[in-house]
Amino acid sequence: MLFVLVGISATVFLIFFATPGADPAARIAGRNATPETVAAVRKEFGLDKPLPVQYAMMMDHLLVTQDLTSFVNRGEKIVPEIVEAAPVTLSLVLGAAVIWVVFGVVVGLVAAAFKDTLIDRGLMVGSLIGVSMPVFWLGEVVNLLTQSRLHGTFFFAWVPALGYVPLRQSPLGWFAALVLPWITLAVLYIGIYGRVLRANLIEALNEDYIRTARAKGLSDWQVLTRHALRCSLISFVTMFGLDFGALVGGGALLTEVVFGLQGVGALTYRALEDLDLPMIMATVIYASFFVVVSNAAVDILYAAIDPRVRER
C-alpha cells in the first residue's frame, strides 16, 4: 500500500517536473521572464538540485514539517488550506452518498421485483439517462432552473446563492446550500448502482437457494429482501467503498466547481490550473491516499462479507 502511494506521488512529481520539454522554473517565472529571472527562480525554489533531492525535500515539507508553501501564492501554507477544504468535500460526498445508496437500493429492488414490466423499463431507462448526463452539465441546468428561471416560484425560492455555508454557522443554511449539489452528484451514481443491483438480484434469483426459500413458502418480497439482497449487496458495497474513497479525496471536482463549493476537488483544480506544484502534489497525495485506503478497506470488507473468499 505504501509502495503504491510512493509510486503515485513519484509519478505526479515526474509528470510536473520532468516531462520532456517542461521547465518548472520557466513556468513559475512567467511567460516573458528574462533568463536571469528564470535562473534566480530556479535557485530560489531549489529547482536546480537533482530530482530525487527535490522530491525528498517536497515530501519532507509536506508530511513531516507541514510547512509547505505555495509556489504561486507566496506565503500561503498548503496543509491548512487542505484541512479547511476537507469538511466541504466531506459534507458534499456524505450527503450525496446517503441519497444514492438509499435510492440505488430502492431502484434496484423495485426494478428486480417488477422485472420486465413498465416500472422496470422506466427505472432502467431513467438510470441510463442519469448515467449518460455529464455531471457538470446537469449541475449547470440545475443552477439555471433554481437560481434563475424558477427561482421566483414557490419551489425554488429557498435556494441560496452558490457556495458553502459551514455547519457551525447555520445548519439550515448548510443544508439548503447542499441539497441541490447532493442530488446532482447522486443522480449519476443512482443510475449506476441501480442497474448493477438489479442485474445482481436477477442473477441471484436464479440460484437454487432462492428456489428453496420460495418452496419454504416465503413471500416474493421476503425472498427478495432477506435472501437475494444480501448476496447482491456484495458488489454494491465494494463499488461503494471505491467510489466513496475516490470522491472524498477530491473526485467530485466537477460538482464543486459548478456549484461554487470550495472543497478539495475545487482546490485541486485551482492548483492544476495555476500550475501550483506543491499544492498539486499535496492534493494528489491526499486523493490517492483515500483511494488506496478505500481499496484496502474494500478488500478487507469483501472478505468479511463473503466467507467464500476467506477460504482461498
Add this chain to the structure above:
Amino acid sequence: MSGAEQGYARVGWDEPARLAPPALGYWAGALRKLLRNRSALFSFAVLVLIVLACAAAPYYARDVSHTDPFASNVGGSTMVGGKSVDVLQQATNGFGLGLTPVGPLWRFGPYALGADDQGRDVAARLLYGGRNSLLIGAASTAICLALATLTGLVAGFFGGLVDRVISIFLDILWAFPIYLLAISLSIVLINESLGIGPIQLNGSSLALPILIIGVVYVPYVARPIRGQVLSLRNSEFVLAATGLGVPRLRILWRDVLPNVFSTVIVFAPLMMALNILTEAALSFLSVGVQPPAASWGTIIRDGEDLLYTRPMVAIAPGIAIVLTVLALNILGDGLRDALDPRAKLRVG
C-alpha cells in the same frame, strides 16, 4: 464456448429420433439476437444520424447558416422576419451593461439555436464540435482497447513475472483518481507540448486528448480481459492444445484471442460513451480541446457565462452528449445481451 445449438427434428411416432442440423453458430446467433433487439437497433440508427449530421457540418455552415463558425462575428447582423437584427444586442437585464447575443431563432437557417458571446452560430459550432467529440471518443476507445487487450493478453497468458510487473503497473495507474490523472497530463502536455524524439505534438493537437483519455482507461478494460484470459488458460481446449504441443503463440492467436474478442466488442460502445463524457469534462475545464477548435465540452464552457441569459448555448451541446452517450449505452447493453448473455463480465 460451444457453438452449435442442437435441436431435435420432428419425426413420426414410430421413427427413431434424429438430431436436427445445428442451428446458428455463436457469432451468427449473436447477430440475430442483436437484430431482434429493437432498442439497440434504434440506438444504432440514432448514432448513425448523429455521425452523419456532424459529418455534414461544413455544408451546414456554408449553405444553411451562412456563417463561419470559427470567426468572430461581433458586429454582424441577421435577417429575422424581414428585418435586420444585430447579432449582439444591448443587454436588457441586470444593469443593462454589455451585449447579449441573439437567442434561438428556431428556423432552418442562420442562428437556429442562437449565437454565442462572439456572435458565432451555435448550431454550426455544435456540428463541428460533434466532429471533434466523436473523433476523440472513437480514437481514444480504439487506443484504449488495443492497449488493454495487449496488456491483458500478455499478463494473463504468460503469467509469472511478466504478469506481476504488468499488474503492478496497472494498479498504480488505476490508483490515480481518473480525472486528476487526465487533467494533470493534459495541463502539462498542453502547456509544454510533447516532444519524444522525432514526434512533436503541439499543445493544441487533438492527439493529446486522444492519447491521454485512451491511456487513462486502460486498466479498467485490461483487468477483466486479464481475468478472462486467466480462466481461459485453464479451459479444456487450451489444455488440449498445450498437450498436443501447439506452440504458445499459436494458442494465443487461435484459441484465446477469438474468445477475448467478444469481450472487447462489448466494451467498445461502453468505453466510447465513457470517453465522450471524459472528453467533455476535460474540455469544460479548459484542458481538453483547445480553442479555436471546438467540442461539445468547450461549447458548454462558452455557454457558462451566458447561462442565465442565453441558456441554449450551454444546454444544446449537453443534450447532444446525452443523446449520443445514451444511444451508445443502449447499444452496448444490446451487444452484451447478444454476446454474453450470462454477463460473466459486467461493466458497471
